[in-house]
Amino acid sequence: MSKNNTHFSSKLGLIAATVGSAVGLGNVWRFPAEAQSGGGAAFLLIYILCVILLGIPCMLAEFALGRAGSTDAIGAFGRVVPTRKRWATVGALSVLTSFLIAIFYLVVTGWTLSYSVASVTGNLYRPESGIEAGNALFRLKMEQYIADGYGAMFFTMAVVVLNWLILRGGVKKGIERLSNILMPLLFLLLLAFCCVSLSLPGASEGISYFFKPDFTKITPTVVLSALGQAFFSLSLGMGILVTYAAYYPPQTHLVSTATTVSSLATLVAIMMGVIIFPAVTTFGLTEHGVAGTTLVFLTLPEVFMRLPLTGLWSSLFFLLLTIAALTSTVSILEVTVRCLQDRFGFSRRGACMAVNAPLLVLSGICSLSFGELANFTIFGMNMFNFLDFLTAELLLPLCGIGVCVFVGWIAPKSLLSNQLTNCGSIRSRVTGACLFIIRYIAPALILLVLISPLL
Ligand code: PFF
Numbered sequence: 001m002s003k004n005n006t007h008f009s010s011k012l013g014l015i016a017a018t019v020g021s022a023v024g025l026g027n028v029w030r031f032p033a034e035a036q037s038g039g040g041a042a043f044l045l046i047y048i049l050c051v052i053l054l055g056i057p058c059m060l061a062e063f064a065l066g067r068a069g070s071t072d073a074i075g076a077f078g079r080v081v082p083t084r085k086r087w088a089t090v091g092a093l094s095v096l097t098s099f100l101i102a103i104f105y106l107v108v109t110g111w112t113l114s115y116s117v118a119s120v121t122g123n124l125y126r127p128e129s130g131i132e133a134g135n136a137l138f139r140l141k142m143e144q145y146i147a148d149g150y151g152a153m154f155f156t157m158a159v160v161v162l163n164w165l166i167l168r169g170g171v172k173k174g175i176e177r178l179s180n181i182l183m184p185l186l187f188l189l190l191l192a193f194c195c196v197s198l199s200l201p202g203a204s205e206g207i208s209y210f211f212k213p214d215f216t217k218i219t220p221t222v223v224l225s226a227l228g229q230a231f232f233s234l235s236l237g238m239g240i241l242v243t244y245a246a247y248y249p250p251q252t253h254l255v256s257t258a259t260t261v262s263s264l265a266t267l268v269a270i271m272m273g274v275i276i277f278p279a280v281t282t283f284g285l286t287e288h289g290v291a292g293t294t295l296v297f298l299t300l301p302e303v304f305m306r307l308p309l310t311g312l313w314s315s316l317f318f319l320l321l322t323i324a325a326l327t328s329t330v331s332i333l334e335v336t337v338r339c340l341q342d343r344f345g346f347s348r349r350g351a352c353m354a355v356n357a358p359l360l361v362l363s364g365i366c367s368l369s370f371g372e373l374a375n376f377t378i379f380g381m382n383m384f385n386f387l388d389f390l391t392a393e394l395l396l397p398l399c400g401i402g403v404c405v406f407v408g409w410i411a412p413k414s415l416l417s418n419q420l421t422n423c424g425s426i427r428s429r430v431t432g433a434c435l436f437i438i439r440y441i442a443p444a445l446i447l448l449v450l451i452s453p454l455l
Contacts, residue, residue, distance in 0.1 A: 007249045016179035020327030022265040026233040031269040032276040039217025040209045050230035057437040059258040061407040064419035066245025072339040073239035090402030094239035097395040098335040104387045106363040109325035110156035114145045119314035138301045149371030156367040164356040182323045189320040193275045202282030210273045237400035239335040279303040397450040408439035
């Protein structure tokens with residue numbers, strides 16, 4: 001057993017931390033944008049199917065590997081099958097992937113923090129010379145907060161320091177305690193925003209767009225993007241779930257944990273749709289598109305501007321985003337922290353320093369991608385977009401396939417059945433179906449996502 005083998009102290013804490021990891025900018029920011037380009041309800045339907053049929057089995061594969069290995073994301077492979085040491089490469093790839101994702105994800109987390117502060121101080125809504133509040137104003141503000149590198153750099157670094165402090169507290173006193181406080185708060189905020197949005201005059205139009213599927217909109221592209229979104233939003237392939245499951249006590253019921261985590265993550269994504277679409281249709285903002293960065297940083301301030309108590313709603317919303325992002329960033333950094341502790345014998349403090357100090361520099365540089373370093377490109381992309389592309393299109397699918405093949409084919413069949421039944425002490429009716437999906441369906445579909453840009 002690893003000397004770092006602390007466990008989450010309660011079932012609730014374990015769920016809160018894992019949901020905290022899964023619920024991130026992927027659910028609250030990327031999902032509504034993807035849903036809009038995928039035709040609203042049609043996308044939602046496919047997304048839910050992907051979560052149930054593919055996401056939950058893959059999550060169980062990572063949980064099983066993590067808890068059986070009971071060490072970091074690299075060492076777990078060797079612990080489970082000591083004779084096939086080379087498979088640790090998949091673990092190493094997922095640690096690398098998680099670190100690369102962290103570099104740019106921390107930058108976006110910095111944006112959410114700067115928007116929270118600007119909402120509280122009122123700066124976000126303060127007219128600039130000659131520009132009245134509206135689309136033009138918020139475009140300018142976006143330039144100031146996102147593209148004006150040194151401001152963005154400050155907030156990115158602040159977020160890195162925040163993560164550093166939380167991680168230093170360890171799994172129980174840092175991550176679990178933080179999640180226990182922030183996750184209920186996040187759900188409360190989401191609920192409040194759903195109520196506000198549903199009370200808007202044009203709510204029904206937005207709601208029917210989001211919930212009434214138009215089956216003609218379902219194309220192979222929509223299916224692949226729903227699959228990619230489901231994977232990202234459940235934090236698969238990043239080594240996070242393998243690492244967190246090492247902190248699960250032996251009596252944790254993995255199937256019910258995976259079901260709860262996936263359901264809550266999906267619920268958050270749906271709530272975000274319920275918040276965004278009525279607001280966008282009510283205020284006729286569809287022409288701006290609900291896409292990528294512009295959704296939360298441009299369109300939503302326009303919505304808040306039209307509501308009474310603008311500053312309050314805006315501050316609460318960006319706080320919500322910051323919380324969602326923060327509980328995800330600590331989970332992704334824990335992957336490398338645990339790896340340094342277990343692989344290289346670092347102390348907790350030392351590991352936190354070794355992870356966060358380079359991130360201060362790397363994420364700091366990355367935050368200049370839309371400003372001072374916009375002209376510094378790799379394969380025609382700025383640093384931020386390159387890291388996003390490299391991890392989402394290449395490394396995450398590779399790690400996903402690697403884990404499925406390992407758990408499905410290389411590890412003994414008893415790995416999954418023992419882990420899903422807690423060594424026979426509880427019943428599980430899904431082991432056979434899960435193994436089938438992990439062996440055949442998941443690797444084939446993820447491979448399709450991987451090669452789809454080439455088709
Ligand atoms: N499920 C997370 C999300 O949707 O944002 C995935 C994630 C990404 C977790 C980046 C952590 C992270 F740093």
